[in-house]
Amino acid sequence: MMDLVANYGKGLKLPTYHETRVTFLKKEVENMHFTLDKYKNEWKKIGCTLMSDGWTDNRERSITNFLVNSPKGTVFLKSIDTSDISKNAENLFQLLDSLVQEIGEKNVVQVVTDSASAYVLAGEKLMEKRRKIFWNPRVAHCIDLMLHDIGDLPVHANTIKKAKKITVFIYRHILVLDLMRKYTKGRELARQGVTRFATAYFTLKSIYQQKIRLRSMFASEEWAKSPYAKKSDVINVQLIVLSDPKFWPTIKFCLKCVIPLVKVLRLVDGDAKLAMGYIYEAMDRAKEQIRKNFNDAQRRYGPILRIIETR
Structure with a gap:
């Protein structure tokens, strides 16, 4: 006009x-x-x-x-x-x-x-x-609720809680954030997903992708000389990254459970093409991929598929 x-x-x-x-x-x-x-x-x-x-x-x-x-x-x-x-x-x-x-x-x-x-x-x-x-x-809301229910499982809840401690600490302190970005070459840890609960898993994936760089940062001389290195609450974050024997394996476990679902969520949330014609096949493929991720060990994938079927 x-x-x-x-x-x-x-x-x-x-x-x-x-x-x-x-x-x-x-x-x-x-x-x-x-x-x-x-x-x-x-x-x-x-x-x-x-x-x-x-x-x-x-x-x-x-x-x-x-x-x-x-x-x-x-x-x-x-x-x-x-x-x-x-x-x-x-x-x-x-x-x-x-x-x-x-x-x-x-x-x-x-x-x-x-x-x-x-x-x-x-x-x-x-x-x-x-x-x-x-x-x-609505498919996106339905899958988001699946992710919410999966996130309530003890292994997932504890892993997400630890990951949140890491991201909250880093993003609340500008000096630490600058140091992290230096080691990750500008890559971010906090990732925005298409839904609230997908965001938690996107962040887990990002943290896992930066595993080596995060461990290098907390083990570096620059970190040792920083004013945060000796603080008690910060030491807990450092121990999660460097010494927690369960943290990194459980991230990998959690991602095996949900990444196939997140892919379906991206599919239905996009505007490239209408999803109704193939959503059921996409969900079947996601469930099949979850089974393959755990080599058909039902005790490992069973709780995830029960949540999916319930929703």
């Missing part, structure tokens, strides 16, 4: 307050309805998916956006304050049912929400009432 204004040059007459809030706004609404009608016509021909996406605003309210997806694209439907109903399965069912009614039951093929227990029950109720509609959990 600014380019058009600049190209026009001097003499451009700006719209009045009334034209902006009445005339032009009315035209914009008409254009929006015209565009929306094109999407609705496609919904009638080939069907669509009702999707929900929850978030929390600055006032700590639980807000859920509802969108409709079809091959033509995704359309924002409405945003609803679900603070009072997000944990109640019956209320969520009534909400989802009303949205299906608004779109048209004949047009809706499936409903996709997160996999919180209340939404699971609401989805089951919806499928009982409307027999031709499928409910599915």
Whole structure:
């Protein structure tokens, strides 16, 4: 718009307050309805998916956006304050049912929400009432919950806790952070994942990749001369890196458990191509890879696969 204004040059007459809030706004609404009608016509021909996406605003309210997806694209439907109903399965069912009614039951093929227990029950109720509609959990959220459950296993929880001690210490002290970056040649330890729980495992992987460099740093003369080397709380971090006999093997063990799942998470979270057509095969391959990572030793991979199947 600014380019058009600049190209026009001097003499451009700006719209009045009334034209902006009445005339032009009315035209914009008409254009929006015209565009929306094109999407609705496609919904009638080939069907669509009702999707929900929850978030929390600055006032700590639980807000859920509802969108409709079809091959033509995704359309924002409405945003609803679900603070009072997000944990109640019956209320969520009534909400989802009303949205299906608004779109048209004949047009809706499936409903996709997160996999919180209340939404699971609401989805089951919806499928009982409307027999031709499928409910599915949002894949990224579902895999994130798998990672959360796996992260609660004692070996994983203890390993992540130790890794967090290392990263928190290093990133809270600028001199140590500079020294770490010198030894890792600018590589970071803290890594941001596509979801909250994936982040913990991305960081584990990064720490493991920098194992030799981190050990070299804490064993170096530069570290020995630093003001942090003799502090008691720092010595614990140093011992984890240099002397803990379980730390590095358990990182490797944890990564064998989750990296196949993280790959599926990246697949479904990207925008390169739609994942619905091959998500089930991708999960089967991930489970098979986890088995291979442990040479088919069921006592080692069994707890992981049980978590996956439960979710």
